[in-house]
Amino acid sequence: MPERSLPRSVREAALTYRLGIDIGGTFTDLTLLDEASGLVHTHKVPSTPHSPSQAAAAGIEQLVGRLGGDPADIGSFVHGTTIGLNAVLERRGAKVALVVAAGNRDLLELARLQKPNQFDLMSSVPASLVPRRRVVELPVRLDRDGEVVLALTDKAIDRCADALAAMDVEAVTVCLLNAFAQPQQEAAVVQELQERLQGVMVSRSTDLWPEAREYERGIVAVLNAYVQPLMSRYVEALKQDAQRVGLRSKLYLTRSNGGVMSAQTAARLPVHTLLSGPAAGVVGAAFVARAAGVLDCVTCDIGGTSADVSIIRGGVPVYSTDAGIGDFPMVMPAVDVFAVGAGGGSIARFDSLGLMKLGPQSAGAVPGPAAYGRGGEQPTTTDAYLVCGFLDPERFLGGAMRLHTELAERALAPLAERLGVDIPAAAEAVLALGTSNMSTSLLPMLTKRGIDPRDFVLVPYGGAGATHACLLAEDLGMTRILVPPSPGTLCALGAMIADLKADYIRSWRKAVDAVPDESLRASFEALEAQARGWLDGEQAEVESVSLDFSADMRYAGQAFELEVPLPDRVAQLGGDCLRACFEAAYATLYGAAQPGSPVEVVNLRARITGRRPTFALRELPAADAGSEPVPAGRRRIRYGGTLHDARVYRREALLAGHGFDGPAIVEQFDTTTVVAPGFRATVDRVGALMLTRTSP
Structure with missing residues (x-):
């Protein structure tokens, strides 16, 4: 592995191993980096659905024991999970109550007044996670600018607390009208309820995602409360099980935006982990693809329950603010992952x-x-x-x-x-x-994003990704498939290498020309201070810190806005800068801008990234020029309605430069790769397997 240049404090703090774990519905995957040698070790153990942390602890013991090491030598432990996501999908979260401003009791039922399928007269609206009988109205009110119209009183909060106590709920969340404009009133309500409702978890919408759009903000708050008791218990169990096997490092969890955060933060704000596992896989896929020289990919993670699909452009995962978590919208930035109900199980x-x-x-x-x-x-x-x-x-x-x-x-x-x-x-x-289920769901998703799958490389991973890749590629018309060195544990690799990352937002809703530059810069400075405060509180070793600013903008009268990247220095940000950036982005997307038309700023955004020490994949020894690998055996496979005599290769025996034609099977510990007839496989310098279609 090439020599890495790390700050002295990081080198001294680093221990022998870095660990990434991904807990799936069928298997728990582990990836362990030996910092001294640069070797990456992988392991899989069956998941333990009744207590997921037990599988993680068992995997740590087995993997480190196999290497003759000690879990105490693990200096970094990052964990990806689908605990919260599965709880929402299966509707087995906590009993939750919601506190709203008077007159807003039907917030969740009204939603956006849309059916899931507007063309099906018989379709019904999904049931809310909080029944109407557990929604409590509180006589408080702010106007759109955050000015107090109706103040909180002790009598009102007493009645609210009594009503909540009678419901015997595990968690309460507060979402007040216009609280995004001034969160102090909502914070005061939460503080009062925490004092009166001992043993009940209480959270507020503006602590989670203070964006205008009442329903979406309310859904974020409800989802957080719905999984918070479950995630809190899980994090505590994971800590105890990890300590039991001798692990001493601080625990971090991956989050939906492809970054990581401390387990302590995740237990308080679990809504940020709902796409934790899938996002980590995309981070790992982007890392391997860049190492192999591939920048534009369609990733497909086929596990035991589902196939999770995402896009990588220019070597970077694509993000979205309109993802869906089961029946509910998710407006927080997340790696753009689309799930299809087709997996190995x-x-x-x-x-x-x-x-x-x-x-x-x-x-x-x-x-x-x-x-x-x-x-x-x-x-x-x-x-x-x-x-x-x-x-x-x-x-x-x-x-x-x-x-x-x-x-x-x-x-x-x-x-x-x-x-x-x-x-x-x-x-x-x-x-x-299964192939049809995936492709018929994939094609509309790709078309919506302006992607022709024939121009992209398919990156399959998960336990069944490489096994099903040729079938899916043929159905989509894709001609190249990049199989990572360890596809079955790629999500764990992504967790291990992910940076600390967090997103912050402030709803603005003002015309660009109507606000002094000083006020705009002050708002960005407040976002920066909030972001840096979070990173300092995570107490993680990072090599560098970067801040990215953006703004959601639109022409006056438009219903939708564009997220526009902005300069990363607050001093450069002003009305003229925002207008210029918006019109350039608008012209790029739509072909022409409308100079002189009024421009509105909807939201201001900031993303902080604390970059963790990276590493390079080890290069394989090169094969002799023109040589082919020696098969370990042969077996009959059925593909395309025909029986084929397929050569069987061991992945660990393949060298850089090796190539062979399908039909063939490549076996390794964590998965099996099927090289279909009409495909040729070649091994690159970092051990990735490129399958290229050679015949129609």
């Missing part, structure tokens, strides 16, 4: 109309696919992989877990009988359905 079935469906139900880790031999009897994607010959039943997870072909065939038999085909053909039908 997705269950195949027939619906009431006799149509075969795959997912979104998953066999999970317990009992898991039928092939695991743990009691599962329903056919899954993994069973189909096994029957088609993609997986070696004796070498799954490097031989640590044996698969049972006969059980997979037994599970698929009812499908085959109903389809009128043999069992291998039924297995292919399951894989074709």
